[in-house]
Amino acid sequence: MTAVTIHERAAEALRDADALLVTAGAGMGVDSGLPDFRGHEGFWRAYPPFAKLGLSFVDLANPAWFARDPELAWGFYGHRLALYRKTKPHRGFDILRAWGARTRLGSFVFTSNVDGAFQRAGFDPDRIVECHGALDFLQCTRGCGAPIGRADAYEPDVDEVSFRARPPLPSCDRCGALARPNVLMFGDGGWVSERTDDQEERLGAWLDASRRACAKLVVVECGAGTAVPTVRLLGERMVARLGARLLRINVREPDVPRGQIGIPEGALGALERLDSLLGS
Numbered sequence: 001m002t003a004v005t006i007h008e009r010a011a012e013a014l015r016d017a018d019a020l021l022v023t024a025g026a027g028m029g030v031d032s033g034l035p036d037f038r039g040h041e042g043f044w045r046a047y048p049p050f051a052k053l054g055l056s057f058v059d060l061a062n063p064a065w066f067a068r069d070p071e072l073a074w075g076f077y078g079h080r081l082a083l084y085r086k087t088k089p090h091r092g093f094d095i096l097r098a099w100g101a102r103t104r105l106g107s108f109v110f111t112s113n114v115d116g117a118f119q120r121a122g123f124d125p126d127r128i129v130e131c132h133g134a135l136d137f138l139q140c141t142r143g144c145g146a147p148i149g150r151a152d153a154y155e156p157d158v159d160e161v162s163f164r165a166r167p168p169l170p171s172c173d174r175c176g177a178l179a180r181p182n183v184l185m186f187g188d189g190g191w192v193s194e195r196t197d198d199q200e201e202r203l204g205a206w207l208d209a210s211r212r213a214c215a216k217l218v219v220v221e222c223g224a225g226t227a228v229p230t231v232r233l234l235g236e237r238m239v240a241r242l243g244a245r246l247l248r249i250n251v252r253e254p255d256v257p258r259g260q261i262g263i264p265e266g267a268l269g270a271l272e273r274l275d276s277l278l279g280s
Helices: 003-016 039-046 048-052 064-068 070-086 091-102 194-212 230-242 267-278
Strands: 019-024 107-111 128-130 133-140 179-183 217-222 245-249 261-263
Touching: 003 217, 003 245, 003 261, 003 267, 019 091, 019 194, 019 230, 039 048, 064 070, 070 133, 070 179, 091 107, 091 217, 091 267, 107 194, 107 230, 128 194, 133 194, 194 230, 217 230, 217 267, 230 245, 245 267
Parallel strands: 019 107, 019 217, 107 128, 217 245, 245 261
Antiparallel strands: 133 179
């Protein structure tokens, strides 16, 4: 099968869609200029001081650092928060939003990214699931029961050489303890999942409505790898349970279940090519 045939099949599925489920992993942000953390070397190129300490992404994405070394923890997460705030989502986000707007039941987003890019690109916040949480929100490290709050007031001050955060660090509005990102980390028994739970409940209701309406559901998956397969597995469940059509855009891991469409390209290039075929 040629690449042209793959794209034409994908465009045909999109033309027939009644509802669009956009799913995205870390590869979605690369075309916006965000660093690729794939493997230790990719992460250490972005954060050289952590290479000197021998600390990988998995090592640092651990809630224990907020008790052990808060400046190091917030250096890692604060630098990323500042980077995400100033990063403009690439044109592929606009393409996806326009595709969803043309369908009968609209679109919903499911992403493992914590960068808030879909909200910044103009997607309806009530139609987004951030399954690993988001850096734009904070929770108490003490677990005092304070509600999840926005991180808008926190302006990270991170030393660009050491990648350590300078005080003051964010604190809980209720008890004054150190606050941490409302992000699911590795080995994280303290993550407050209420916000994500609410998002997933809304997604479930939308999928139920799509099923009752006998809608043709198309899943457009962008940049979701197998290392943390949450996003990929959701799309495959939609195929198995709802008869959805899966379009998997992944430059390294485009393999798909039988009968589905895998496009071995980066997100932006593939989305622009499909949009051209759709005549937008």
